Structure formats: C-alpha cells, structure tokens
Amino acid sequence: MAKKNKNEVLEKAKKQTESSKQKNTNGQQSATDYYKALDKGFLLKSLRYMVLARAIDTKAMNLLRQGKTFFHIAGAGHEAVQVAVGINLNSKKDWLFPYYRDLAVTLCAGVTPYEFFLQCYAKADDPSSGGRQLPCHWGSDGRINLPSQSSPTGTQFLNAVGAALASVKQKKDSITYVSSGEGTTSQGEFHEAINWASREKLPVLFVIENNKYAISVHVSEQSGGKNNSIAEMMAGYENLFRARIDGTDFYQSFNKISEAIEYIRSGNGPALIEADVVRLQSHSSSDDQKKYRAKEELDAEAAKCPVETTAKRLISEGHLTKEEFENLKKEIAAEVDKAADEAFKSADPKPENAIKYILDESGTADNLEYESSQPSGKPIVMVDAINHALHEEMERNDKMYVFGEDIADKKGGVFTATKGLSTKFGNDRVFNSPLAEASIVGVAAGMSLTGLKPVIEIQFGDYIWPAFMQYKDEVATFRYRSNNAWPAPVVTRVAVGGYIHGGLYHSQNIESIFAHIPGILIAYPSNAADAKGLLKTACRLNDPVLFCEHKGLYRQSFATSPEPDENYLIPFGKAKVVREGSDVSVISYGVSLWDSVIASRKLSDEGYSVEVIDIRTINPLDEETIYNSVKKTNKAIVIHEDTYTAGFGAEIAARVSEACFQYLDGPVRRIAAKDSHIPYAPVLENAVLPGREQIYKGIKELIEY
Numbered sequence: 001m002a003k004k005n006k007n008e009v010l011e012k013a014k015k016q017t018e019s020s021k022q023k024n025t026n027g028q029q030s031a032t033d034y035y036k037a038l039d040k041g042f043l044l045k046s047l048r049y050m051v052l053a054r055a056i057d058t059k060a061m062n063l064l065r066q067g068k069t070f071f072h073i074a075g076a077g078h079e080a081v082q083v084a085v086g087i088n089l090n091s092k093k094d095w096l097f098p099y100y101r102d103l104a105v106t107l108c109a110g111v112t113p114y115e116f117f118l119q120c121y122a123k124a125d126d127p128s129s130g131g132r133q134l135p136c137h138w139g140s141d142g143r144i145n146l147p148s149q150s151s152p153t154g155t156q157f158l159n160a161v162g163a164a165l166a167s168v169k170q171k172k173d174s175i176t177y178v179s180s181g182e183g184t185t186s187q188g189e190f191h192e193a194i195n196w197a198s199r200e201k202l203p204v205l206f207v208i209e210n211n212k213y214a215i216s217v218h219v220s221e222q223s224g225g226k227n228n229s230i231a232e233m234m235a236g237y238e239n240l241f242r243a244r245i246d247g248t249d250f251y252q253s254f255n256k257i258s259e260a261i262e263y264i265r266s267g268n269g270p271a272l273i274e275a276d277v278v279r280l281q282s283h284s285s286s287d288d289q290k291k292y293r294a295k296e297e298l299d300a301e302a303a304k305c306p307v308e309t310t311a312k313r314l315i316s317e318g319h320l321t322k323e324e325f326e327n328l329k330k331e332i333a334a335e336v337d338k339a340a341d342e343a344f345k346s347a348d349p350k351p352e353n354a355i356k357y358i359l360d361e362s363g364t365a366d367n368l369e370y371e372s373s374q375p376s377g378k379p380i381v382m383v384d385a386i387n388h389a390l391h392e393e394m395e396r397n398d399k400m401y402v403f404g405e406d407i408a409d410k411k412g413g414v415f416t417a418t419k420g421l422s423t424k425f426g427n428d429r430v431f432n433s434p435l436a437e438a439s440i441v442g443v444a445a446g447m448s449l450t451g452l453k454p455v456i457e458i459q460f461g462d463y464i465w466p467a468f469m470q471y472k473d474e475v476a477t478f479r480y481r482s483n484n485a486w487p488a489p490v491v492t493r494v495a496v497g498g499y500i501h502g503g504l505y506h507s508q509n510i511e512s513i514f515a516h517i518p519g520i521l522i523a524y525p526s527n528a529a530d531a532k533g534l535l536k537t538a539c540r541l542n543d544p545v546l547f548c549e550h551k552g553l554y555r556q557s558f559a560t561s562p563e564p565d566e567n568y569l570i571p572f573g574k575a576k577v578v579r580e581g582s583d584v585s586v587i588s589y590g591v592s593l594w595d596s597v598i599a600s601r602k603l604s605d606e607g608y609s610v611e612v613i614d615i616r617t618i619n620p621l622d623e624e625t626i627y628n629s630v631k632k633t634n635k636a637i638v639i640h641e642d643t644y645t646a647g648f649g650a651e652i653a654a655r656v657s658e659a660c661f662q663y664l665d666g667p668v669r670r671i672a673a674k675d676s677h678i679p680y681a682p683v684l685e686n687a688v689l690p691g692r693e694q695i696y697k698g699i700k701e702l703i704e705y
C-alpha cells in the first residue's frame with residue numbers, strides 16, 4: 001500500500017476512536033477500535049503481506065531441501081502480529097530492530113522478496129550483509145532504518161533503546177521497534193533495556209512474540225512471570241504500557257499495536273506487547289520439533305494459522321471470496337518463485353572482499369591533520385588533559401554525547417575526567433547512565449547507528465565485562481556484518497591498570513583481550529599530551545575506539561606534559577621513540593613505559609644504550625617503527641603490565657621474530673605480570689606486577705646475552 005493511503009487509513013482510525021479513548025498505562029483494558037476503520041483495501045493489503053511471508057518461508061524451506069541454500073528460520077505462525085506492527089511503522093522515519101523470525105515486519109518495511117532471496121543465497125548484492133551473515137538476519141544498505149541484526153539473542157534491545165534515545169535527543173518524531181521471542185526475555189539486556197526506556201519514557205515498542213518455545217525449552221521452564229507471562233513479569237515499570245494479546249488474531253493485534261504506538265507517540269513512554277503466537281515450523285531448518293513436541297500440540301497450533309484465520313474472517317466479512325484467496329496464494333507463490341530465480345542469477349561475493357570493511361575505509365583517518373603544532377602549553381596532568389580533550393571535542397561536535405556512571409557534575413567522574421562537562425554542555429548531552437555496563441555500551445552503539453557520536457566512560461576496566469557481548473558481537477561487527485552500511489563508532493574511555501592498591505577489582509588491564517577482536521581500535525597513552533592528542537583523534541574517527549587510561553598515570557608527575565592546543569591530533573598507529581639507543585629495543589606502553597625509561601636511564605649510566613619505544617596504540621600497531629628499531633639494535637624486549645600468557649607482548653614478540661629473524665642477536669624477551677589476579681596488599685601486588693628492578697635486570701640480561 002502506498003504510504004499516503006496507509007497513513008490516511010490510520011489517521012481515520014485514530015479519529016474514530018479518539019472519543020472512546022481512556023488513559024491506559026497497564027494495557028489491560030482496551031478502549032480503542034482501530035481496526036473498525038480499516039477499509040477493504042487496507043485489510044487485503046495486510047493479508048497480502050501475510051501470504052507473501054508464508055510463501056517465502058515455504059520457498060526458502062524448499063530451497064534448503066534441494067540443497068541450494070543452507071539455513072532458514074521460518075516466521076510461520078507469527079505473521080498476524082508482525083504485519084500489524086509493520087504496517088504501523090514508517091521505516092524511513094522509525095527505527096526497526098526486528099529479530100530473526102520477523103520476516104513479515106521487514107517485508108512491510110520495504111524489504112523485497114528479491115532482496116530476501118539475495119540474502120538467502122548469500123549474494124554480493126544482498127543489501128543486509130553482502131553475503132556475510134546467515135539468512136534471516138535483517139538489515140538494509142542504509143536506505144531504510146533497518147540496521148543490521150546479529151545472532152546473539154537480546155543484544156538488540158539495548159541498541160534499540162540507543163536509537164530511541166538518539167531520536168529524542170535529536171527531537172525527531174520517530175519510534176523504535178524491537179522484538180524477540182519469549183525465551184530471549186531471560187537475557188539481562190532485555191531487562192536493562194526496559195529499565196532504561198521506562199526510566200526515560202523513551203519511544204520504544206517492545207514486542208515479545210511468545211510461541212512458547214525457545215528452541216525446545218517451554219516457556220514454563222523459562223519465565224518467572226505470573227502465568228508464564230512476560231507482560232505480567234514487567235508489571236513494576238510505571239511508564240510501561242503493557243498488554244498481552246492473541247498475536248495470531250490480526251484484528252486484535254492491529255488494535256493493540258495501534259493503541260501502544262499512540263501511547264508511545266504521545267510521549268508517555270515505551271510499550272511492551274506480548275503476542276501469543278504459534279510456531280508452525282521447527283525452530284530453524286537445523287531443528288526438528290517433532291522430536292520434542294506432541295502431535296496433538298502441533299495439530300492444535302496448525303488450526304490457529306494466522307494466514308488462514310485472517311483470510312477466513314475476511315471471507316466471512318465479504319471482503320474476499322474463497323476463490324480470490326486461492327488465486328492470491330497462487331499469484332504470490334509465482335511472484336516468490338520469480339524473485340528467487342532472479343536472485344539466484346545474481347553474482348556471488350568475491351573472496352578478495354572477505355576482509356573489507358572491518359574498519360573504516362573512507363579515508364577519514366588519513367584526512368585528519370596530525371601534529372600541526374608541538375605541545376607547548378602549561379604543564380598538565382593526564383586526567384586534566386583528557387578532560388580538556390573532551391571539552392574541546394564537545395564544543396566542536398554537537399553530535400557528541402558523553403555518558404557513563406557518575407560522570408555528571410558535581411562528581412564529574414570518579415577520577416574527575418568528565419568534570420565540568422555537564423555544567424557546560426547540559427544534562428542533555430552529558431548524563432549519568434544506570435549502573436549497567438552492557439546498557440552503556442549497547443545504548444551507545446544504538447545511538448551511533450543514527451549518526452551520533454557517543455563517547456562513553458566505563459569506570460573501571462574490571463567492570464567492562466558485562467558489556468563484552470556488546471563489544472565483541474555488536475560494536476566490533478556492525479560495520480563488517482552490514483557490508484559497510486552501519487558502522488558503530490563508539491568511543492569508550494576506560495580506567496585500567498594496577499599499582500594503585502585496588503586489587504582485585506580496580507587493577508585489571510584489558511587490552512590484550514580486546515586486541516583479539518577485529519574491528520576495535522585501541523589506544524593506551526602514557527602521558528598527558530599523547531592522551532589529549534589520541535583522544536581527540538578518537539572522537540573524530542569513524543571507528544569504535546577503546547581508550548585505555550591508566551589510573552596510576554592520571555596525576556603522575558612523570559606523565560605530565562606541556563598541554564597541546566585544541567587542534568593537536570595524534571594518528572593511531574604511530575609509535576614514539578622515547579629514547580634512542582643502539583644496544584636493545586624496549587617496546588612498551590602505559591606505566592611500564594615509564595618503568596622502562598627509568599631502567600634505561602640507569603643502564604645508560606652504566607654505559608649501555610637502550611632504545612625505548614612507546615607504541616601508544618595497540619590497534620593499529622606501528623610495526624614499522626618497531627622493526628626499524630630492532631633492525632638497528634638486533635635485540636628486542638617487550639614490557640607490559642598485563643599478564644604474561646597471551647598478553648599483547650606475545651603478539652609483538654611473535655611479529656618481531658617473524659619480521660626481524662635474520663637481524664636478531666638474541667631471543668625476543670617479554671616482561672609482564674605473573675599469570676595471576678592482582679591482590680590487594682602492596683607486598684602481594686608488587687609480587688605480581690612487573691617492578692622496576694625486574695625490568696632493569698631483564699633489559700640488562702638481554703643486552704648481555
């Protein structure tokens with residue numbers, strides 16, 4: 001249906017029910033009759049979408065049986081509520097975070113059958129991922145607000161909240177749709193999302209399609225909600241519109257979804273619709289539900305088929321004849337066959353493109369002007385340099401938002417890195433988040449998809465792990481999995497490191513674990529000027545950045561430097577030779593860099609010549625500076641504070657061994673923390689973390705090797 005017609009029908013429906021409306025914050029009473037205003041054309045169009053979704057499911061399963069494709073997840077049985085949602089949204093304006101079973105939603109949003117089959121066959125022109133993702137992982141090439149979906153159940157909820165938050169911040173009149181099955185509501189991120197959305201009355205439509213099974217696990221084993229109900233489970237949220245509906249009944253679904261959307265659009269807050277649906281096919285093409293569901297149960301569900309029941313009602317109301325319905329199914333089946341045939345002929349992706357778009361390839365980083373001046377301002381400690389970088393970048397870019405735990409004034413962050421920002425730029429752009437790291441990162445990712453620039457704080461590296469799924473499976477993969485359409489360039493500032501007597505849990509280094517993930521840049525500055533220059537660059541890049549700030553360096557005198565000006569940017573991937581020397585190359589960063597410098601001074605007094613390199617960024621790594629140094633000194637030692645085994649030093653050592661083998665006059669050595677957690681008592685902490693004496697001796701030993 002043309003958008004204009006659809007909107008006219010909805011407008012008419014809205015007007016007709018205006019008089020009978022009551023305020024409804026718990027969704028238990030229905031006071032609206034939106035569907036009564038639906039005309040024949042609109043109803044038939046809705047049925048058409050349902051039939052189309054079913055025909056695509058059927059075709060996709062046939063292709064699988066023929067060995068032409070590898071995977072499908074059918075939405076069969078969910079179509080009625082999905083169409084009720086899809087026809088109520090405008091995918092150019094609203095944001096859609098559907099889940100894998102939401103085929104009918106995406107068809108209503110504008111995904112064509114041809115595009116579906118491009119995805120099914122993993123073709124190069126597949127607009128959702130260019131053949132990079134499993135089928136039924138919806139996405140667009142950017143023409144509609146359908147960001148790429150991933151596979152982890154539940155991560156989408158926080159991304160959706162982020163998109164909704166962005167639309168509120170940008171004063172856009174859009175709502176965000178997000179869905180899942182009932183099993184996924186056991187994930188913490190679902191609850192975090194409802195909490196954030198309710199707290200801020202965000203325009204989010206949560207739809208839970210309850211087909212009673214999460215693969216083979218029945219909802220009775222899954223949910224703590226009264227009557228196994230997700231809607232009832234969420235009863236405590238004041239601003240949340242809640243309703244449980246028969247999602248196989250198009251009329252009831254349309255009614256309640258319309259009511260929920262009106263509640264949301266009126267600024268009352270989010271809505272949660274639990275739609276009881278039937279799962280007419282197995283969980284996925286890899287599953288066989290006959291192995292764990294009784295025949296009687298499956299037969300009973302088949303009788304509730306929403307396509308058939310909707311058609312039956314339309315026939316009984318005189319909108320359609322039986323014959324017309326049969327013809328419609330045939331006509332659509334032919335249309336689907338044609339779309340599949342066309343898609344099959346489309347080109348396959350090229351293997352040489354397999355590693356494209358892990359990071360931004362637009363040239364943004366290359367086009368920045370770096371080190372346009374030398375730092376020459378008043379001496380500044382590292383934490384203040386970070387603070388100034390944030391102030392300056394907020395001033396420059398009104399799309400930049402800063403949030404995290406305790407970051408707003410008067411506290412201004414537990415280390416005062418964000419001091420003064422909320423006072424200067426207001427609580428709209430600088431705000432405290434809930435105490436929930438996955439929320440911080442997931443919401444930031446969602447905001448970034450809409451074009452905003454979130455620069456978030458994780459209070460301690462030790463507490464980044466609740467957000468790890470968001471980093472590993474969302475932030476890092478968005479650009480890649482969407483074939484460059486949906487980057488998520490979130491900047492995360494995180495306080496890391498030990499030597500501050502905070503063990504166990506205020507002491508960890510995290511860079512090696514993140515270095516293992518393609519798609520995230522990592523900076524680890526060792527002084528104030530580098531911190532400012534690198535952070536400012538991070539704020540201007542179009543990639544996700546993990547910005548490690550060592551707490552022990554925040555106010556350390558030797559990490560103090562003259563302050564660079566507001567145009568000072570440092571490129572990622574450019575190491576600094578801190579001391580020149582000829583006997584050995586010390587490769588380091590963070591606090592260990594300073595311990596290495598101190599050791600090298602002592603060794604210099606003894607007549608040795610030590611070259612010290614501060615790598616400054618872990619990803620990208622400046623291999624050139626390292627290799628040039630090793631080729632000159634013929635010896636290399638990597639020194640860092642993180643644990644030894646699989647620490648980032650292992651990576652550097654391996655690369656040096658490979659690239660400089662013929663130049664080496666000794667083994668590539670590493671000094672790192674013991675493979676232990678970091679204990680509290682200073683005497684214990686010192687026994688675990690690398691110390692100055694150990695570093696001094698280690699370097700000397702290698703020189704004398």
Ligand SMILES: Cc1ncc(C[n+]2csc(CCOP(=O)(O)OP(=O)(O)O)c2C)c(N)n1
Nearest residue numbers: 101151152153180181182183184213214215
């Ligand atoms: C975090 C995570 N854990 C496990 C899985 C594997 N998995 C995929 S779908 C699914 C069941 C989801 O059930 P539900 O949310 O009820 O949705 P339904 O498939 O029934 O529509 C599971 C366990 C996953 N994709 N992600």
